[in-house]
Amino acid sequence: MRALAAIAAALALAPAGAGAAPSVSLNGVSIEGAVNQRFDNATVVIDAQGNVNILARGYTVSRAEPEPRAAPALPARPPMAAPEPRPGEKPQRRYFLVAQQTTPGITEYDVAVFVNGRWVRELRADGDAEPFELTRFLLTGPNKVTMVATKHLAGSAPRSTSRDQTLKVIVGEGSAGGGTVYVDAPLFTMTRNAAETGTFTEEYTLVAR
Numbered sequence: 455m456r457a458l459a460a461i462a463a464a465l466a467l468a469p470a471g472a473g474a475a476p477s478v479s480l481n482g483v484s485i486e487g488a489v490n491q492r493f494d495n496a497t498v499v500i501d502a503q504g505n506v507n508i509l510a511r512g513y514t515v516s517r518a519e520p521e522p523r524a525a526p527a528l529p530a531r532p533p534m535a536a537p538e539p540r541p542g543e544k545p546q547r548r549y550f551l552v553a554q555q556t557t558p559g560i561t562e563y564d565v566a567v568f569v570n571g572r573w574v575r576e577l578r579a580d581g582d583a584e585p586f587e588l589t590r591f592l593l594t595g596p597n598k599v600t601m602v603a604t605k606h607l608a609g610s611a612p613r614s615t616s617r618d619q620t621l622k623v624i625v626g627e628g629s630a631g632g633g634t635v636y637v638d639a640p641l642f643t644m645t646r647n648a649a650e651t652g653t654f655t656e657e658y659t660l661v662a663r
Contacts, residue, residue: 476504483515541595545662547627549592550635551575553583554622560614561621561648562607568600577623579606585635588625592662599625601644603654612648619648625660 478485480493485508496510551567559580567575569591577583588599601623607613626640642658 476500476506478506478508480508480513480515481510482507485515541593543594545589545592545594547589547663548629549588549641549660549662550626550628550630550637551577551586551588552624552626552635552637553577554624555579555583556619556621557614558583559608560619561646561650562605562613563603563621563646563650564606565621565623565644565646566602566604567623568602570598571600579621580608585630587630587635588660589662592660594662597660597662599642599658599660601656601658603644603646603656605651605653612651614648617647617649621646625658627663 478488480488485491493508493510493513496508496513499507499509501507553565555561562579564579565577566573567577567586569588570593572591574588574591575586591597603621623644624637624640625642626637628635628637628639630636641660644654644656646654
């Protein structure tokens, strides 16, 4: 209690200077603002300026470092889409023409196919119906496809007059592999039947990509 009284008396007699308040340190390291601390086997030294330094073996001062702020997450960059071809370029998609007949040759219609005014193919009623690729005749953007269906009787009378006997010419986007053509997205279809006798011209717009 004498040591505490002596310290208290020294603090009471110290003149109130106009300067800054005395500092408090532990083993030479400032502990300003520390509360609820106890130091055993310590020596307290007060210098001429009223600064209090506590000397205590086995004690160190460590300061909690502020946790670094996490950098704000950057928004995910959307995947870059492949650039669309400009109008007038070669299409990146593939386009096919496919003929389907209920019975080969039964409608007796031949179909001439034109792309942008250029003749590209004739589908004969009694010929093969192999799929045909139109891609090389197209440019990106709108293309005009014209089909002219003409009746050619094989004899003096039609082979059939049934509306159920049909010829369908389908144009669409697709793919080919292993000797097989797949039309994944049909774009338009011309349909003729055996009961018809006239000549038919149909025009379509194909927007190639």
